[in-house]
Amino acid sequence: MIVEQTQLEGCFIISPKVFLDDRGYFFESFNRETFKHHTGVSVDFVQDNQSKSSKGVLRGLHFQTGDFQQAKLVTVISGSVLDVSVDIRPNSPTFGKHFSIVLNETNKKQLFIPRGFAHGFLVLEDDTIFSYKCDNYYNKSAERGIIYNDHTLNIDWHFKTENLILSEKDTNLPTFESLFA
């Protein structure tokens, strides 16, 4: 397992040790002790989520507020995404900054996103399966979001807008300024 720090404190890129043989591959997608040993973070995940999306789908930017904030360990099981995490911790030196990374079946990289972040991803291939562990339960009343093309965040999604597929909810999310100014 190789852990790389990002420029956002507490947000790590994880490259698991992958065992290849003539049957295919095996890797431990999460091991609490190994994770703590390499990152210094003790995390107790309580909920696993999975979504399947076509190319051009953009899910996010989402977060849960207050006591329902979630840390996430995200993995692409098949396909490919551009994954984006935004630091929305008010006292963070990187408040409002984001980190983007391509996660896919080939690189098998994972991203650990701590509490206090908004998260979203753009799907780069059809039939992409996105799987992630959360350290807090879903709470609909605590759900919030930031519009994906927010001018303050200025995220480069590397796509042509006419090919985007968003939920009704995600189309109408507020701006970063309106939430945090």
Ligand SMILES: Cc1cn([C@H]2C[C@H](O)[C@@H](COP(=O)(O)OP(=O)(O)O[C@H]3O[C@H](C)C(=O)[C@H](O)[C@H]3O)O2)c(=O)[nH]c1=O
């Ligand atoms: C997140 C969630 C949703 N739901 C229900 C609520 C809706 O009826 C349905 C679809 O939810 P939504 O459209 O919010 O799904 P995504 O757009 O994939 O949301 C996720 O996308 C971004 C990228 C994230 O990081 C969040 O974890 C999560 O918000 O599943 C549940 O029952 N439990 C859950 O934990």
